[in-house]
Amino acid sequence: MENILEVNDISKSYKNFSLEHITFSVPCGMICGMIGENGAGKTTTISCIMDMLKPDSGNVHVFGMDYEHAARKIKSRIGLVMDGLDQNPFLYVRDIDKIMRRLYQNWDSDCFSSFLDRFELPLDKRVKDLSKGMSVKLNFAIALSHGAELLILDEATSGLDPVMRDEILALLQEFVMDENHSVLIPSHITSDLDKIADYILFIHEGKVSFYKSRNEIEENYGVLRCGKELFEALSPDDYDAYIQETYSVHVLLNNRQAVEHCFRDILVDPATIEDIMLFYVKGVVR
Amino acid sequence: MTFGLAYRDVLIFWRRNSKKNYIYNAVLFLVLALAVGRFGAATYIFLMAMAQMTTAPVMLKEADVNHNGWLFSLSLPCSEREIVRGRFLAAYLIQLPYLISMPVFSVIHSLVHRCYTPEYYMKLMLAAWICAIIITAVNLTVSFAAGMDVVAVLYMFLICLFVLGYLIVMLADIDLTFLFFLNEWLLIAAGFALAFLVTGICYLLAVNIYKKQKR
Incomplete structure (x- = not known):
């Protein structure tokens, strides 16, 4: 193209x-x-x-x-x-x-x-x-x-x-x-x-x-809201950025299928463009 | 392209001027032509019309600054040289109606008052035109280099300078007839040559300034 x-x-x-x-x-x-x-x-x-x-x-x-x-x-x-x-x-x-x-x-x-x-x-x-x-x-x-x-x-x-x-x-x-x-x-x-x-x-x-x-973005990116234990279990290669909240961590996944495959009981939301922008501006970028 | 840019500037100038402004000018034209004898001709031709002829750089700069005309020009498929040339062409096209009004005024004034010869009116008109060309060229160049306030102040300064000179000559009754001992047509030709030279230099300067400012 x-x-x-x-x-x-x-x-x-x-x-x-x-x-x-x-x-x-x-x-x-x-x-x-x-x-x-x-x-x-x-x-x-x-x-x-x-x-x-x-x-x-x-x-x-x-x-x-x-x-x-x-x-x-x-x-x-x-x-x-x-x-x-x-x-x-x-x-x-x-x-x-x-x-x-x-x-x-x-x-x-x-x-x-x-x-x-x-x-x-x-x-x-x-x-x-x-x-x-x-x-x-x-x-x-x-x-x-x-x-x-x-x-x-x-x-x-x-x-x-x-x-x-x-x-x-x-x-x-x-x-x-x-x-x-x-x-x-x-x-x-x-x-x-x-x-x-x-x-x-x-x-x-x-x-x-x-x-x-x-x-x-649709295939690979997603937003995971999880606890610290699960976040620490993630490979750093699986996410671009995260935002640390008081009781949870919000993670911008870049490899959602692999993460969903590894951790079967988690819920990953599709990442909107606004999510991506917020993660990159307000979060910790890997 | 140059003509298109000039057309846009002229149309903006035309639309920007209110009907009140045109009526005001027409009333002044008639009052000076019909009611004012000796001073009427010089007042209209040398002050009123010339001042109006030289407003274009200020008004077009205002359109550039307040309404992003500058940015619009940069987005067009034309060169910097064409943009500057278009602005110069527009400024001189805007002078045309006032230039045409001068002989009309002279005819009416001469028929009503019969105080000057046709030659006197002609020289007055040409002198006013030369001054308008020079003031416009200088102001246009400054309008590419400086902000709105500087252009407006320079315009006011130049016009005030002419008004002051006019008042001194009129009120002190200074005799300028010595000029008639010179070859006045040669003087006018030299004036036009100077005006075109100034315009050429100002145009080249404006192109350079515009190119530098863009970067």
Whole structure:
């Protein structure tokens, strides 16, 4: 399977924060969720992927090309929806089409109109008069109307109600049905990623802590709540992290089938993305 | 691409200006054209129109800072050079309506008051345009290097400087007719040459500043 995005060992240092050796790839036809607490480095990573920031070291390849040689080609094939990256509030919704068709060679006005209809966005309203949810829908309509093959959605669904969020998630799944399309979603809403992500990338304090496919997580990862005796009986190779409570230990297993096989009377819950994030941030990582 | 970026900036500027602002400008235009004789022409052409012509860098910087226009530009499939070129083009396109208003004003003013020759109006207009080109270029370059406050303060400073000069000339009744002993058309041509040179240098500086800031 070809990779639509390859991030190779990128680092970027600031006075109080540094992004260190970020490496991951997003295969074609896949949805990759990026999680991490506030300030972990998600937006810095996205900025490097979008060539808005130049990394101190490492490189980014998108569609097999690099920004040094093909910045325009790459950017014209990426749809970016970012929280805070709204259109100018004084513009009317109808203005967006006029502007975008002058900025993107592949801009499809009919496609944009159909998205406006589908999302029930009024043409005669200024962007500043749209609700948060409507603004997000408008940004989605823009991102999906210029033939983008890679969608990057940075906290994009955070302002949407559950019904609309569900509709957007369905839209994303529809988008990646074409095996040439992929989506990268940095998000705090881990329940959304549980529903649709094929890969999970977890960035913690500027480093990649975890990068696994959802199949691998479903098959191998689980949360075991047990006493100290059972915890001490576990092999350290069977878990990634644990959280010590007053009377029990919560363990993030990475080899649940083997553990369930060894200890037949235990109950292992499936690990959600939120569980994984909490274990890595609050727990003791092996 | 440059035109697309300029189109976006012009549209934002156009939408950002309220109807009140256009009405206010129209009223001032009419008052100065119809009611004010000797000082009306210079007040409108050299102060009002020129001040309006040079507001673009401040207003576009405001859009960049407050509404993430900067980030939006960086996400587009265009080079840094195109982004800067688009901004320069937009700033000069925004000047056009005010530039067109100058001869209209001159015709009305001249018909009502009959105090100056057409040549005088023409020179006044060209001089105002030269000043507007230079102020816009300088302010645009600063808008790529500094924050919103610096750009706004610089704009106010330059405009105040012109107002001050204007008031000194008008109130002290300073005789500038010595300028007419010079070849004034040559003077205007030199002024345009200077304006284009300043614009070229400012553009190159702005491209370099923008590239450095991005990193």
